[in-house]
Amino acid sequence: MTVVLDASALLAYLQDEPGGAAIEGVLAEAVMSSANWAEVVQKSLAAGVVVEGMREDLEALGLEIVSFTPEDGEMAGRLWLQTRQAGLSLGDRACLSVGMRLDVPVLTCDRIWTTIGLALDVQVIR
Numbered sequence: 001m002t003v004v005l006d007a008s009a010l011l012a013y014l015q016d017e018p019g020g021a022a023i024e025g026v027l028a029e030a031v032m033s034s035a036n037w038a039e040v041v042q043k044s045l046a047a048g049v050v051v052e053g054m055r056e057d058l059e060a061l062g063l064e065i066v067s068f069t070p071e072d073g074e075m076a077g078r079l080w081l082q083t084r085q086a087g088l089s090l091g092d093r094a095c096l097s098v099g100m101r102l103d104v105p106v107l108t109c110d111r112i113w114t115t116i117g118l119a120l121d122v123q124v125i126r
Helices: 008-014 020-024 032-045 054-060 070-086 088-100 111-115
Strands: 003-005 030-033 064-066 104-109 122-124
Touching: 003 008, 008 020, 008 032, 008 070, 030 032, 032 064, 032 088, 054 064, 054 070, 054 088, 064 088, 070 088, 070 111, 088 104, 111 122
Parallel strands: 003 030, 003 104, 030 064, 104 122
Antiparallel strands: none
């Protein structure tokens, strides 16, 4: 496992948007928190996508969906102080907290993440 995917990054891949090709190249070594997976499912349903089998298909390509732990939850809560001016959501902070726990880069479409000054490798895919 080499990277943590934000929901925006996986959605770019699933919807064939700019930056999605970057995700295809790392999917076999990517993880996503269960909290961010919930966001992917919600946004897919809102777009009229049939989600049955989607998780299994992505897992077959190598994506690992990891539990959002109590420690991740505490870190996400604590990150609010540092990220509130940038307007990061709970889902954003969930992704960052898992990246911090695993000490691996985080891939996102949200450029604002690079301005926060976290001790974490944040890579913007578009």
